[in-house]
Amino acid sequence: MACHGRTAGFPSFIVPKLSRRSGFEAVKAQQTNFSESNEKKMANLSATRKERIKISDYDDGYGGNAYHISEFLSHPLGIQAMLNTSALQSFQPLDSNTYRCTLPSIQLLNLEVAPVMDLQVTPTTEDCTIEMLSCKFEGSEVVEHQNNHFVASMRNYLTWDTRDSQLCLNIDVKLKLSLEIYSPPFTMLPISAVEGPGNLMMQALVDRLVPLLAGQLLRDYENWVQQQHQEST
Numbered sequence: 001m002a003c004h005g006r007t008a009g010f011p012s013f014i015v016p017k018l019s020r021r022s023g024f025e026a027v028k029a030q031q032t033n034f035s036e037s038n039e040k041k042m043a044n045l046s047a048t049r050k051e052r053i054k055i056s057d058y059d060d061g062y063g064g065n066a067y068h069i070s071e072f073l074s075h076p077l078g079i080q081a082m083l084n085t086s087a088l089q090s091f092q093p094l095d096s097n098t099y100r101c102t103l104p105s106i107q108l109l110n111l112e113v114a115p116v117m118d119l120q121v122t123p124t125t126e127d128c129t130i131e132m133l134s135c136k137f138e139g140s141e142v143v144e145h146q147n148n149h150f151v152a153s154m155r156n157y158l159t160w161d162t163r164d165s166q167l168c169l170n171i172d173v174k175l176k177l178s179l180e181i182y183s184p185p186f187t188m189l190p191i192s193a194v195e196g197p198g199n200l201m202m203q204a205l206v207d208r209l210v211p212l213l214a215g216q217l218l219r220d221y222e223n224w225v226q227q228q229h230q231e232s233t
Contacts, residue, residue: 041181043194047202049210051171053218055160058225067225069160069169074123081220082130082156083119084213097121098133105139114138130156149180169218173210175202 058067072078083101085091090102098120105114118133132154136147157172181187181194 041187041191043179043181043191043198045177045179045195045198045202047175047199047206049171049173049203049206051173051210051214053169053171053214055167055169055218055221056225057162057167067228069167069221070123070125070128072221072224073128073158075224077220077224079121079123081217081224082121082128082158084216089114094118102138111143112139113143126159128158130154130158149182151178152176169214171210171214173206175206177202 055069073082079099080086080091083091083099085101087103088101089104090100092100092102094100098118101117101119103115103117105112107113114137115135116138117135120129120131120133122129122131132152135152135154137143153176155174159170159172161168161170177198179194179198181189181191186194
């Protein structure tokens with residue numbers, strides 16, 4: 001396990017050395033600096049995914065556009081759709097645009113782990129950004145101790161444009177994870193032995209989840225448009 005806090009070399013100490021002339025004489029041993037071996041060993045993992053989906057450009061019944069995707073993404077129901085609150089254990093607003101999202105508990109190595117994320121949503125008339133401000137695990141003392149050994153970041157950037165009269169939503173997801181390697185046998189491996197499989201696993205996860213979330217977002221948008229239309233008639 002990696003040691004934390006200030007590192008320093010061992011202090012000098014006196015050791016005896018045999019001398020031809022006087023038997024023993026005192027000499028100073030050289031300082032040994034172990035700070036290099038005590039440095040944290042970090043693996044940096046990342047994954048990205050871009051998705052482009054076609055969306056309907058709804059008519060207001062008078063020849064103009066209505067219920068644009070930008071309106072939906074700034075609406076409370078649209079924010080809940082982007083955060084996929086239906087799949088969360090709990091969903092708590094922290095301020096006007098920051099939300100605490102607790103995922104359902106999972107079993108990991110006989111431990112119950114509940115991931116908790118603070119997400120900031122910033123919608124404008126031209127784009128929308130979802131950014132992860134923090135991520136931690138809740139559970140036993142052993143589980144929560146792991147929060148000291150990783151840092152995660154995520155950014156989901158949504159834009160929209162029209163090409164050949166077709167309105168499309170563009171999704172750009174970037175996920176990064178810095179993971180401390182502090183327990184054997186992983187400490188004996190080169191960092192590349194952790195980063196290689198780790199990057200493949202993270203990329204596979206992002207490649208599977210982003211299209212699913214994009215499809216769900218599109219369905220939620222269509223349901224919202226129908227609801228808005230019914231309320232206006």
